[in-house]
Amino acid sequence: MTFLIGIVGKPSAGKSTFLNAACLTNAKVSELPFTTIEPNKGVAYVKTNCVCKDFNLKDNPKNSYCLEGNRFIPVNVLDVAGLVPDAHKGKGLGNRFLNDLVKADILLHIVDISGSLDKSGKRIKSGENDPIEDVVFLENEINLWFKQILEREDWSKFIKSHARERKKFIEELHKRLSGIKINKKQIILALRNSNLEDKNPSLWSDDDLLSFSIKLREISKPILIMANKIDKEIGMENYTTLKNKIEGEVIPCSALAEYFLRKYQQEKKIEYLPGSNDFKITNENSLNHNELEMLKNIREKILAIFNETGVQNALNFAVFNILKQICVYPISDINKFSDNNDNILPDAFLVKQGTLLRNFIRDKIHTDLADHFIFGIDARTKKRLGENYELKHNDVIKIVTAK
Template sequence: ENCADGKRYVPVELLDVAGLVPGAHEGRGLGNQFLDELTNADVILHVVDASGGTDAEGEPVEVGDHDPVEDLQFVEEEMDLWLASIVERNWESVERASRSPDFDIDEELTEMLTGVGATELDVARTLRAVEYPEDPIQWTDEHREMLAGEIRARSKPIVVVANKADVAPPENLQALKERNEATIPVTADGELALRRAAEAGAVDYDPGDPDFEVVAEVSDQQREGLQRIREVMAEHGGTGVQEALDTAVYDVLDHLTVYPVQDETGWTDGQGTVLPDAFLLPDGSTPRDLAYAVHSDIGEGYLHAVDARDGMRISDEQELAEGDVIKVVSTAN
C-alpha cells in the first residue's frame, strides 16, 4: 500500500549489502561482493553506529570507544581504491587511444567508467575539477587515484545514516555532520518499535511523522519506552528513517515526483484508480522524459502533454515540477 492518511509513499529499490572492512578492495571479507554491487547504485546510505559502540571490524565495544568518523573515512577510501584499480587496469587502452588524432579523454573515460555507474556528465565535471597532464602516458598513480576519488564522490554520493542517535554522544553526531552534511540522526529501533505498535493498533503513526499518538491501552513499561522514543523524535524531528530516504532521493539525487494519469479530470487510470502511478525523475525532466519513463512506446509515440491541474497543454520543453499531475498524449495510448 503506497498511500496512508493522505500521504503518498513512492517505492524505491534498496539493496542491502554486506558491510565493508579495511582492505575490502583487496578482497578482504565480503569486500568484492560489496564493491561490485555498488555499480548499480545511484546513492549510498551508509549506516553508521553513531554511538561509537561498534568498532571497524563490526565488533561491539563500549559506547563512545570508537570514532564513527573513521567508519566514513575507510569506506570512502575503500571505494576510491576500488575505482582506482579499475582505472589502472584499463589505463593502457586509454594510452593507446591517445595516439589517435581524434582522441577525446572525456569519451575514453566515459566508456571506461559507464560500467560502474558514472555518466558522461560525471566525467566531464570531474575533469574540469582536477588538474592532470594532457598526455595520458604522463599520468601517475596519484592522478588516477585523484580521478577515482572525484568520480566516486559524483557518481556514488553518500548519505550518512547516523543510527543509535538515541544513545550517541552529541559530539559524535556533530563530527559526522562536519564530515558529511548529508548526515541524518536515526533511531532504527525507535522506528521499528513504532511500526510494530502501529500494526498492533496501539499508536497512530506513519513513517516520517515527527510524533505519534497512543490510541490504545499500553502497559507502564510500554508507555515508558514510547516516551523515550518521543523524546528522541522531538530532538531530531522524527526517527530519521524516512528523512534519510527523502534526503537521498530529493536532496542528494535532486529528483522529483510526477504523477502520470490517463484521465486529466479525475486523475485516474483506466480502472478508476486515483493517481495510480508515481515516477521519480531527475530535476529538469520534461513531459517527453516522463513519457519515456512510463514506457518506451509511449515515449516514441509522444504527441503532447496536459497539466491535469488546469487542463492546459504544456510545452514539450517545460521542466516538470514536484507533484505535477500530467496526462501524456501518445499514439501508443
C-alpha cells in the same frame, strides 16, 4: 527504473536494523560482526505530499501508495556486509561485498555515533571510537575500490591505446565502467572536476587516477552520512561534533527506534505514520511495561528532539536532495484525474529536476507514445504544454498522443 540505495558501514553499526526498519524485512540483526554475508534486499518508500489533497480527491494509486495525504513511492534498498579498513584489498569480507554495490545510485553510510565499536565492529567502551574516523576510512575504501575497478585489466596499456582521441577515450572508459552504472556525462564531469580534461591520459600519474576515481565516485555514488544510535548516551554529543567537522549533511538517526515503531504499527499496537513526529498507542494492553517505557523514551528523547527517527528523512534526503528528484503524476482523463481504468492519480513517478516533458514520456511512460506525442495538458491550469516544457514537482499531466 527504481532507485537502488546501498547501505554501507562497518560491522554492527546498524545496517540491517536500518533495512528492517525502512522495509519491514526480517534481515538478521546481531551484535556479532559479519552476521550479514549475502546482501539483504528490501523495498522502502520515499514520502512526499500527495497531490490528492490539492484536488480534494480520493485516489487509488497503482505504482505507489497514499496514506493520509502522503504519497509513498518505492525505492530498492540493499544492505551489504560490513566494511572494514582495507576491504578493497579483500580484508574482512572485502571485495565481493563491495561488488554488491555496483548497481547502487547512492550510498547511506550508517555510522555508530555512540563510538562504542572498534573498526572491525567489536564492542569497546562508549565514546572510544571517533565517528569521523569511520567516515574517513569508509569513503576511502569506496574510492579505492573505484580506482581498482579502473585499474584492472591492464590500465597502462589501456591509456596508451586510447590516449589519442578524447571522444574515443571517454567511450572506452564508459565501456570499462559499464558494470558500475556510470554514464558518459558523469565521466565527463569527473574528468573536469579532477582537472584532467586536457591532460593526455597516457601521462596520468597514479595520483591523477586516484583523484579521477574520487570525483567519479562522488558523482556516481554519493554518500549520505547517518549518525545512527543517536538514542545512546553519548550520541547527541558526538553528532554535534561530527556535524561541525563535515561539509555535507549528517542525519541523526535511531534505526532501532524506527524498527520498533514500524513493528508495533504493523501489529496494530500503535498508530504511526513513517517519518512523523509522534504516534498513538491504540492497544495499551498489548504492550508490557518495558515496551511502554521504551515507547515513552522514543517519544521524549528522539521524536520530540529530532522530529522523527531519521530513517524516512534519510531516504527522502537521498532521493529528493541528493539525487534531485521531483514527483510527477501522469493521467489520461483530465476531468477525473484518472487513467483509462478510472484509477485516480494512479502513478507517481520520480524524475530528475530539469527533465523535459518529451524525455519524461520517452523514459518513463512508453517509448511508443513518445513517437506519437502531440502535447501535454497541465491538469491544474488546463494549459497546453509543449515537448520542451520543464517538469515541476507535483505536476499532474495529461499526455495527448496521435495514437
